[in-house]
Amino acid sequence: xxxxxxxxxxxxxxxxxxxxxxxxxxxxxxxxxxxxxxxxxxxxxxxxxxxxxxxxxxxxxxxxxxxxxxxxxxxxxxxxxxxxxxxxxxxxxxxxxxxxxxxxxxxxxxxxxx
Amino acid sequence: xxxxxxxxxxxxxxxxxxxxxxxxxxxxxxxxxxxxxxxxxxxxxxxxxxxxxxxxxxxxxxxxxxxxxxxxxxxxxxxxxxxxxxxxxxxxxxxxxxxxxxxxxxxxxxxxxx
Numbered sequence: 001x002x003x004x005x006x007x008x009x010x011x012x013x014x015x016x017x018x019x020x021x022x023x024x025x026x027x028x029x030x031x032x033x034x035x036x037x038x039x040x041x042x043x044x045x046x047x048x049x050x051x052x053x054x055x056x057x058x059x060x061x062x063x064x065x066x067x068x069x070x071x072x073x074x075x076x077x078x079x080x081x082x083x084x085x086x087x088x089x090x091x092x093x094x095x096x097x098x099x100x101x102x103x104x105x106x107x108x109x110x111x112x113x114x
Numbered sequence: 115x116x117x118x119x120x121x122x123x124x125x126x127x128x129x130x131x132x133x134x135x136x137x138x139x140x141x142x143x144x145x146x147x148x149x150x151x152x153x154x155x156x157x158x159x160x161x162x163x164x165x166x167x168x169x170x171x172x173x174x175x176x177x178x179x180x181x182x183x184x185x186x187x188x189x190x191x192x193x194x195x196x197x198x199x200x201x202x203x204x205x206x207x208x209x210x211x212x213x214x215x216x217x218x219x220x221x222x223x224x225x226x227x228x
Contacts, residue, residue: 040220105157
């Protein structure tokens with residue numbers, strides 16, 4: 001597609017439920033990143049996929065968070081047993097490769113856990 | 115430890131006025147530095163990308179400066195418009211490390227009033 005697409009744009013869920021957030025990167029982009037942005041805070045790195053390499057999961061805050069990227073394209077971020085502190089905007093970005101200038105963000109998914 | 119500090123945290127100016135946003139960073143090794151604009155409810159959008167050899171770079175009414183020796187950057191906005199109201203994020207890029215190499219500041223929230 002023309003840009004990075006994320007869905008849903010907004011998600012309200014009850015505490016304890018699982019949620020899945022989706023990211024469609026720009027076609028051909030080999031690198032994909034997930035970030036979390038809490039209210040008034042900077043972007044917090046979560047996970048990074050680069051081609052067929054093992055993902056860098058060093059930013060995932062707990063084992064309730066996981067992500068996968070199928071076929072080197074679409075990525076899904078899953079949060080299990082959601083907690084209120086998980087409420088944030090989850091941003092996805094993609095780039096043609098590592099250290100690339102073509103780094104593009106999606107509009108994010110606003111997750112609210114009630 | 116890689117860190118980015120931006121100042122001021124927030125700023126209110128009148129339409130038509132100029133302003134300058136500051137960024138100090140401790141990122142090593144340093145590759146390049148980017149300024150992003152993030153409108154409310156949207157993902158960040160790149161304004162400028164500067165390598166260590168560039169001192170100044172303009173994009174319309176936006177002019178970024180970089181002093182790689184003192185590890186400081188600034189973003190100057192000329193003749194501000196209401197549409198400039200957004201958060202401006204300084205992002206130095208490292209290489210060879212994890213986290214996809216981008217280190218995000220918390221941003222300066224700019225409000226332009228009529």
